[in-house]
Amino acid sequence: MNYTSTRDKKVVVSASRAISRGISAEGGLFVPTSLPQLSPERLNRLAGLSYTGRAADILGDFLDGFSAKEIQNCVEAAYTAKKFGEESITQLAKLGESTYMLELWHGPTCAFKDMALQLLPHLMTESVRKEGEEETVVILVATSGDTGKAALEGFKDVPGTEIIVFYPEEGVSPMQKLQMATQEGENVNVAAIEGNFDDAQTGVKRIFTDPEMTRRLAKNRLAFSSANSINWGRLVPQIVYYVSAYCDLLSDGEIRPGEKVNVVVPTGNFGNILAAYYAKHMGVPIGRLICASNSNKVLTDFIATGTYDRNREFITTMSPSMDILISSNLERLLFHLMDGDDKALRALMESLAAEGRYTVPDAVREKLQAEFFGGYCSEEDTARTIREVFEQYCYLCDTHTAVAVNVCRQYAEQTGDTAKTIIASTANPYKFPHSVLASLGADAGGIDEFEAAEKLARLTGCEIPPQLLELKQKPVLFTRTCRKDTMDSFVLSALGIACR
Numbered sequence: 001m002n003y004t005s006t007r008d009k010k011v012v013v014s015a016s017r018a019i020s021r022g023i024s025a026e027g028g029l030f031v032p033t034s035l036p037q038l039s040p041e042r043l044n045r046l047a048g049l050s051y052t053g054r055a056a057d058i059l060g061d062f063l064d065g066f067s068a069k070e071i072q073n074c075v076e077a078a079y080t081a082k083k084f085g086e087e088s089i090t091q092l093a094k095l096g097e098s099t100y101m102l103e104l105w106h107g108p109t110c111a112f113k114d115m116a117l118q119l120l121p122h123l124m125t126e127s128v129r130k131e132g133e134e135e136t137v138v139i140l141v142a143t144s145g146d147t148g149k150a151a152l153e154g155f156k157d158v159p160g161t162e163i164i165v166f167y168p169e170e171g172v173s174p175m176q177k178l179q180m181a182t183q184e185g186e187n188v189n190v191a192a193i194e195g196n197f198d199d200a201q202t203g204v205k206r207i208f209t210d211p212e213m214t215r216r217l218a219k220n221r222l223a224f225s226s227a228n229s230i231n232w233g234r235l236v237p238q239i240v241y242y243v244s245a246y247c248d249l250l251s252d253g254e255i256r257p258g259e260k261v262n263v264v265v266p267t268g269n270f271g272n273i274l275a276a277y278y279a280k281h282m283g284v285p286i287g288r289l290i291c292a293s294n295s296n297k298v299l300t301d302f303i304a305t306g307t308y309d310r311n312r313e314f315i316t317t318m319s320p321s322m323d324i325l326i327s328s329n330l331e332r333l334l335f336h337l338m339d340g341d342d343k344a345l346r347a348l349m350e351s352l353a354a355e356g357r358y359t360v361p362d363a364v365r366e367k368l369q370a371e372f373f374g375g376y377c378s379e380e381d382t383a384r385t386i387r388e389v390f391e392q393y394c395y396l397c398d399t400h401t402a403v404a405v406n407v408c409r410q411y412a413e414q415t416g417d418t419a420k421t422i423i424a425s426t427a428n429p430y431k432f433p434h435s436v437l438a439s440l441g442a443d444a445g446g447i448d449e450f451e452a453a454e455k456l457a458r459l460t461g462c463e464i465p466p467q468l469l470e471l472k473q474k475p476v477l478f479t480r481t482c483r484k485d486t487m488d489s490f491v492l493s494a495l496g497i498a499c500r
């Protein structure tokens with residue numbers, strides 16, 4: 001299987017090239033030229049395997065040029081019971097009769113990003129070796145909070161890599177900030193930037209595509225790559241957990257073979273829900289894909305109208321990892337919905353860059369609406385949902401997952417659809433202790449994140465993950481803030497390259 005660029009179909013690269021480069025030279029994203037198929041028999045067979053067995057089987061189809069043994073090694077190094085708490089790696093919690101919370105946050109950093117970022121460094125170093133590239137890989141990350149820490153944990157001290165993370169100064173929770181500021185490792189660097197996530201992401205993309213930066217790195221035997229979900233190596237591990245969740249429902253007898261389930265995803269950059277879309281088109285019986293947004297509801301509006309318009313106020317919410325107005329991975333979905341019309345897609349993306357908006361043709365909007373339902377949830381409703389879910393089921397969900405639960409309920413009310421539903425649960429609630437505490441009606445003022453976490457634990461009886469508790473003892477190692485127009489000089493100095 002090969003990969004092509006969303007903005008130029010003449011580009012055809014191998015899996016290892018797509019992963020080692022991260023983004024195509026002309027700015028497009030790599031997409032697979034075909035999708036492997038999961039027949040009912042194959043799903044049934046996968047249901048009998050462990051998580052690592054399922055992952056190795058599915059990755060095998062996407063990673064031409066990797067041997068079965070190489071894939072096995074990567075998967076077994078990434079998904080261990082030690083790092084994810086249990087052999088099952090993910091967990092399904094049933095709420096009521098027909099809703100399953102797919103808990104993707106049992107990894108080292110307590111967010112679903114670990115599912116991809118524990119595996120990506122292994123895929124990346126293997127890819128670089130296969131491509132015969134001898135440069136040190138410099139991973140540049142723009143984070144809305146969770147990607148940064150997960151990428152730092154994944155790449156720390158990985159030979160042949162350097163990692164630099166930018167997070168928005170005012171856009172992440174105190175716990176998220178502390179997770180990054182205390183990161184250990186010889187090859188890591190972290191800076192806050194003045195601005196929001198979109199500023200960070202745009203800055204990183206600009207550095208990637210700046211020929212002068214590329215040249216200066218090359219002179220020092222360095223080359224950029226990406227650990228953001230623009231990298232295909234981030235998406236393919238995410239496809240696995242949707243397939244795996246369906247297999248779990250089958251083997252637990254919760255669904256009949258072939259029974260359709262809906263999937264709800266709290267969405268920001270559109271990576272997670274896009275992985276569910278791929279799983280569906282590979283043959284997992286998925287009905288509706290439900291795209292849940294917070295008050296930054298650019299995707300809700302897009303699904304409703306066919307017009308994507310980022311010209312609006314950026315709202316800082318209690319679900320910061322979804323505070324995004326430019327959802328990068330939508331470009332991949334549009335490429336598929338437009339039957340690979342790279343020229344038309346390039347025009348849309350140029351319009352987004354120039355005017356901050358574009359409108360897709362009616363036929364594309366209709367296809368989009370046939371597969372996706374879009375909804376959003378206000379701050380008040382997010383808080384109310386956290387409280388209601390706890391009161392009703394004694395289940396504590398984080399601020400992002402609560403957005404998904406709320407939109408899931410809106411969907412059921414509006415459509416009357418009673419299909420069983422998987423909700424992607426994307427973070428542990430203790431990453432956002434102040435917001436979760438306040439949502440439950442408790443006073444969260446004047447206390448730090450650890451006091452808030454302890455108060456929340458007393459109130460709910462839910463355990464604080466040890467990897468968050470440990471942060472209290474760790475020294476803060478990174479305190480730099482840079483302006484968005486000086487990100488490039490921060491990168492050069494972090495890499496020890498003189499600034500001219």
Ligand SMILES: *Cc1c(COP(=O)(O)O)cnc(C)c1O
Pocket residue numbers: 111112113146147229266267268269270271272273321322400401426427
């Ligand atoms: C990153 C993140 C999201 C959004 O996921 P996308 O793949 O960017 O759509 C949702 N919830 C949490 C907790 C996250 O960290």
